[in-house]
Amino acid sequence: MPRLIRLFRSVVLFCATVSAAIAASVLPNAGFEEGLTGWVTRDTMSQVLAEAAHTGKAGLRITDADVKKGSDLTSAKLPVVAGQALTLTFSARAQGDFLGVYFWFHDAAGKAVKNDVFKHSGGLPSVGVKKGAGEWTPYALKATVPEGAVTVAVWIHSWGSATGTADFDDFEVTGLSAGAQPIIGVQPDVAVQAVAAAMPELSQRKAPPVIIIKLDDLRQIDGKVPGAWIKIAEFLKSRKIKGSFGVITQTLEEATPAYVQWIKDRHVAGEIEFWFHGWDHGVWTNEAGKKMSEFGGRTVEEQSARFARSQKLAVEKLGFAFATFGPPGGGSGSHQDEATAQVMARDPAMKVWLYPSPIDASGRKLAAAGKVAILDRVWAVNFESRVGSPDFGKFVEGYAKNPDREYFVLQGHPTHWAGARFDEFVKIIDFLTEQKAVFMTPSDYAASLGGKPAQQVAGGKQG
Numbered sequence: 001m002p003r004l005i006r007l008f009r010s011v012v013l014f015c016a017t018v019s020a021a022i023a024a025s026v027l028p029n030a031g032f033e034e035g036l037t038g039w040v041t042r043d044t045m046s047q048v049l050a051e052a053a054h055t056g057k058a059g060l061r062i063t064d065a066d067v068k069k070g071s072d073l074t075s076a077k078l079p080v081v082a083g084q085a086l087t088l089t090f091s092a093r094a095q096g097d098f099l100g101v102y103f104w105f106h107d108a109a110g111k112a113v114k115n116d117v118f119k120h121s122g123g124l125p126s127v128g129v130k131k132g133a134g135e136w137t138p139y140a141l142k143a144t145v146p147e148g149a150v151t152v153a154v155w156i157h158s159w160g161s162a163t164g165t166a167d168f169d170d171f172e173v174t175g176l177s178a179g180a181q182p183i184i185g186v187q188p189d190v191a192v193q194a195v196a197a198a199m200p201e202l203s204q205r206k207a208p209p210v211i212i213i214k215l216d217d218l219r220q221i222d223g224k225v226p227g228a229w230i231k232i233a234e235f236l237k238s239r240k241i242k243g244s245f246g247v248i249t250q251t252l253e254e255a256t257p258a259y260v261q262w263i264k265d266r267h268v269a270g271e272i273e274f275w276f277h278g279w280d281h282g283v284w285t286n287e288a289g290k291k292m293s294e295f296g297g298r299t300v301e302e303q304s305a306r307f308a309r310s311q312k313l314a315v316e317k318l319g320f321a322f323a324t325f326g327p328p329g330g331g332s333g334s335h336q337d338e339a340t341a342q343v344m345a346r347d348p349a350m351k352v353w354l355y356p357s358p359i360d361a362s363g364r365k366l367a368a369a370g371k372v373a374i375l376d377r378v379w380a381v382n383f384e385s386r387v388g389s390p391d392f393g394k395f396v397e398g399y400a401k402n403p404d405r406e407y408f409v410l411q412g413h414p415t416h417w418a419g420a421r422f423d424e425f426v427k428i429i430d431f432l433t434e435q436k437a438v439f440m441t442p443s444d445y446a447a448s449l450g451g452k453p454a455q456q457v458a459g460g461k462q463g
């Protein structure tokens with residue numbers, strides 16, 4: 001399909017009048033309550049989701065991240081008579097001006113009936129969906145059935161080079177003959193093929209993976225929970241997914257009741273595990289002039305003091321001590337060392353260490369002592385390919401290469417996930433949900449191991 005140019009006005013084809021009886025919309029599954037039943041797509045950009053609903057339980061979400069192709073979703077065909085005045089109404093909300101809704105007319109031989117009046121939009125009457133304020137907006141498309149046409153279908157299409165996300169619901173076509181019966185198209189297999197083509201071969205897993213979502217750098221800003229954190233927490237809740245947020249504890253000193261309560265509510269509900277991600281996340285310079293991260297190269301006493309100060313504040317303000325630690329990054333050295341291992345062994349509340357790397361000798365020794373479970377990382381399998389940039393393609397590539405790994409700690413920085421980056425994260429979650437992944441908090445997963453060590457990268461059988 002050539003790229004179509006937007007035409008924002010509602011349009012009328014011919015000025016003929018019709019005397020046929022007028023009936024209400026018979027468009028099947030016009031509100032997507034039955035998934036994509038009754039609709040035909042040749043891509044994977046059109047999905048039915050609960051969070052895309054305007055009314056009812058489900059709505060259509062178009063997610064177009066492809067700069068070469070547009071989305072393509074077509075309704076059942078409805079019988080029409082030349083000269084009938086049709087009106088299509090629907091609701092939409094869009095995060096960009098990147099798509100439109102069209103009428104396709106066909107003749108008795110199934111050939112498209114186009115009209116030069118609409119040559120700016122490929123010969124089809126159309127209405128462009130506008131970003132607006134990102135709120136649900138009612139739209140209408142009016143057109144008169146052209147000579148020779150015997151059917152009409154509704155087509156939802158995002159433009160080739162454009163990208164964005166938009167939700168649709170509540171389609172209705174009026175102006176049809178009484179008793180008009182829809183002709184439902186056959187869904188081609190290409191949607192499935194498109195996914196297969198984009199994805200590496202996935203070998204059979206013995207069991208679905210456990211996924212530990214590790215999101216870093218929560219801190220209070222201007223007395224508030226930053227919006228990106230509220231967004232991600234709500235998203236995880238809407239998917240009934242557990243996760244974990246790493247807290248930089250320094251701002252707990254000045255924590256507002258609102259910030260404290262937000263953490264407490266999610267902790268008590270068991271939705272999110274909040275863990276210790278450093279006192280200030282600061283980079284410091286050692287005697288050799290090398291930039292080091294907060295827990296790299298400091299004495300046991302210094303590291304211990306940062307843990308103790310943070311745990312005290314957590315208990316005072318939040319009502320619980322952190323049971324999990326994940327060291328902050330930064331600088332050019334290691335983000336943890338033998339001194340950190342000693343502090344972890346001593347801190348009475350600490351049970352889990354989210355290792356920033358594959359496990360090493362020091363970690364193995366501590367894990368063997370039994371007090372602290374070490375959950376290490378498979379570098380190739382992560383939300384972000386670069387810090388702050390989720391990448392679905394890279395994720396699946398790494399995932400496909402690790403069919404024997406029992407769990408993955410997936411790291412991310414949601415304050416960097418604006419717009420399309422967040423969508424990329426959602427794609428990874430969608431994929432993992434299809435894989436029947438079990439989402440757990442670090443503490444829940446460590447507890448589920450019942451004292452046996454977690455599967456590790458080094459010495460493990462993973463590739």
Ligand SMILES: [Zn+2]
Nearest residue numbers: 216217328329
């Ligand atoms: Zn961090």
